[in-house]
Amino acid sequence: MSGPNTNYDPVQVAALDEAAIAEMVDQAVTAIRAADSIAGLKQARLDHLGDRSPIALANREIGALPPEARRVAGQRIGQARGRITEVFREREAEVTAAELEATLRAERLDMTLPVELHPQGAVHPVTALIDQLNDVFTAMGWEVAEGPELEGEWLNFDALNIGPDHPSRGTTDTLFVDPIDHGLVMRTHTSPVQIRALLNRDLPVYVVCPGRTYRADEYDPTHLPVFHQIEGLCVDKGITMAHLKGTLDHFARELFGDVRTRLRPHYFPFTEPSAEMDLECFVCRGESVGNPDRPCRTCRSEGWIEWGGCGVVNPRVLAAVGIDADVYSGFAFGMGIERTLMFRNGAEDMREMVEGDVRYSRTLRGGAR
């Protein structure tokens, strides 16, 4: 080892010789680039940048050089270190990325494994449909009115111009609360809610009344003794049958798309004029009529589906709730929810709607509601 103050040419110190340093750099770069793991890279750094690396050892020789040569040698060493460090960083990034990628590959999972954390819940199709119908009408500015299922006979019948001798008031049609002379029935339609709305709300009234209704009816694929209806009532100044038609057309479009509707004269005590509302079959659009090759299950090849009843509110009904029929007029309509589900969603047996099979409620999903 040379001592200080000796007048040496740096070129004469072998370790600081330009070619030697270039050789060190080459070796270091080769080693670092050869490393293919974090551990190998660490070893390469120790070997070529560590305290005992050739470059470090060469650095120690600088002190032996004459002062004027130290600057050049120092620069040479510094550049070499910089070059090695740069290559190291590059390689370190490459190896880290490769190792991460390998790790991620190793961590691959079967992402098709079932992930259900808890069972799939569901609201009942009847509830879902009622919610949807309520939304259609609230969007038009209407409100949703409700009332008791066990109702006064007067509110269910008399106020609706269904007189005491009307056949529907018999025990074969209506469920009476015991004793019969207490005047309480299970409502046979949601119309008493309309009466309550007219008694309790300020005019004008625009309400829909969804809810459960009861009839002493058969329990078969197309009849339930306990079922749901939605009825609508509008009482305002200047209301005509054209407004009824417009409302039903809008309602039908919201629910079934672009279909035509038809009003057919009918009879109800609480409306006059009264009509049945038919919906153009939204499946066959009437093409199944008289066409045995293309039968339609939805409309039974009739082209029209009977949807519900409607009409202009009978002035007698307005009189019973104290509304001046010379100033106000209105319309009302009503349809069965289960029946609507039947033809809208192809349900074949209404009884399944109340049997309580857990699979039934889960059947209708998302947009199919």
Add this chain to the structure above:
Amino acid sequence: MRAPMSWLRDWAQLGDDVTVDQVAEQFTRLGLTVERIERVEPGWSGPVVVGRVLECAREPQKNGRTISWCLVDVGHHNADSAEGVDTHRGIVCGAPNVDAGQLVVVALPGAVLPGDFAISARKTYGHVSDGMICAEDELGVGTDHTGIMVLPETVDGRALVPGEDATPLLVSPDTVFDIDVTPDLSHCMSIRGLARELAGALGAPFTDPVSLTTPDPVAEGYPVRLLDAACPLFVAVTVDDLNPTAQTPAWMKRRLELAGMRSISLAVDVTNYVMLETGQPLHAYDGDRLQGSIVVRKAHDGEVLTTLDEQERTLDPDDLLITDDSGPIGVAGVMGGASAEVTETTRTIVLEAAHFDAATISRGMRRHKLPSEASKRFERGVDPGAAYSAAHRAADLLVSLGGARKRTTETVTGKVPVMPTQTIAASLAGDVLGVEVPTEQVVSILQSSGVQVDVAGDRLHLVPPTWRPDLVDPYDYVEEVGCKVGYDHIPSVVPRAPVGRGLTRSQRLRRAINTAVAGQGLVELITMPFINDRDLDRMGLPAEDPRRRVVRLANPLADTAPYLRTSLLPGLFAAISRNTSRGNDDLALYEAGSVFLAREGAPTAPSPSVDARPSDDELAQFAAALPEQPRLLAAVSCGAWTRPGWRGAGLPADWTTVVAAADAAAEAVGVTLVRRQAEVAPWHPGRCAELLVDGQVVGVAGELHPSVCQAFGLPARTAAMELDLDDLIAADPGRGVLAPLSSHPVAKEDVALVVDADVAAEEVRQALVEGGGAMVESVTLFDVYTGPQVGEGKKSLAFALRIRAADHTLKDAEAAQVRDAAVAVAVERFGAVLRD
């Protein structure tokens, strides 16, 4: 009402080009719903022709039968004969009544008879039989098989010709419209009414089968007295010398059958025929069996009548009766009695054509459960103006068909009631329908419906015809105009509703609850809301339990379930059984709906007038009369919540499932349910909690009592929850506050407290919350330990406290202070010991 097209054409002069579909469409447009269209067609195809039997040779056979070898002239069909003879065909006939000279019906080779019976020339009994001579039943035009059909020489004055098509002689193709007549269109319960509407709709001429005007009262015929206003008119026409052997002609039989009635005897068939045609029910009495005057009156208490169906019926004082000196001989308009009924020997007939009050007949028909063709018409309303004409039409038919003689004397008691007049604005129809209808059109429509219209400026004075009892109110006339204008001419206009408020808060919260509980993994059901005593007993409800305050139905759907539900649970229990029987074992079900709780001493519901708004007192009485009808939410669970799977062991759908559902419902409202240990049926006494909001019990949840599971056939450890939705929603905290959040770090302190084993964890947690004060952000139980380290009858509860100050970073000592204050309250309340 079943209406044959041919009968409608008798009175509505429709063009030949009018099709069945057109008729059906017009009926539908008028509100006469065509339920079914039945086409009446021959049941055969191919040549079925008239033949003349020229020769008929009897040929006894070895098998004991005698056949006839017939030579039959079938006109231009003879040339096809297989034996090359052009004057006849040879046909083997087995019928005993075949004879030379007869005109018969011959099915020729190529014909296919009912039952897919193809006719061809075939060898039999030593001949080639070249066709078949037909009996009624072989053609399906009758049931007779005793012999072949023998045709008359002439039909309608025209001589039959061998070879002509026999089909029109045997069956006239017809179409029957089966129409659902609504209660208001009483006049359409007759061919007369339907033909009138059809002719009007198609612009065709109409002839009214009711052509006679009711004369002033006359009492020259059979004596009649009317003692009750429910019978304002009674016409009696008598015929004598009816030939008892006279048969109902085929054309009448056929029409009756097409209209859905059976042929009985000429007298009865004639009354039915006239009823179908005119809508006026008639009754035929045996004039020789009537005793004294006919008196129409209400029944006396306890009076009895044996009706035609041989049932003895006790009469009601509201029953309107036809009586004679012997007593009641019929319930007016409902059913006749046996005593004065016509028989096969009746020669003198008194025909009754009376008008009865619709409501009276309707009540009587329902009371005796005797819906008949007559009562169905009377309860809707019959045209009183048709009675006189109908009586004479029937009498005339008995004369022409039964050889009877009509007496010139008759009885008309009472009068045709005067129809109620009405005055309406000429513009009313258009105003209500929303389509312009000029006054001239309103007038012409109403006039063609038979309404007498007087135009007075912009008002119309109206008198309806006697056959339209439905035209009373102004809007009745609007409907009449609307139907005739056609509802399809009414435009479609969406009314502009005032600004709405959307769903009410309660409605929104109920929907949010429903969504939350379903989102929690439970499935909503809708069950039948009826229960019985056994349900309540199986639930183990004590006598004083409010759920025993049942409302009973007077006429339940099933006697086995006479009450309205007081709890949603029995319905859900039944659903569990149904599901498990179908292999759906893992269940978490819920239902939201009303229950019904009787109110002690509730008043009778009022029955206010319908002419004015009920008074406030009456409205209050309605409210008081109704049972309580709270809305409840209930859930049940059993089986597995999650099945064991690749992530590890599964979880049972136990009491935590239904508690979580209740918590989800409460969370949707914005309140937190507090659970308090309780003992309530039908739950397990040690695994039952009341659910409280603000100290008020709103529900109960837990595992069901094992005996309840057993009684309802539920899987062991089925859990259930029921809460009052109305109470829960009433606790709605309303609008919340978005308070600023502390950005200072949180201090975490864990404490383990040893308490007696029966101390409720929730109460200890509450003590820590209260003791810790405002800086306690949350206290969460994370471990429960029982065992030797804490000793017998004790348990260790480990809680994690998160402590944070709003305005500064807590020092360790401050956090410790909060923790100690929290523990101090637990120590004080429960003698809790802090574990190290």
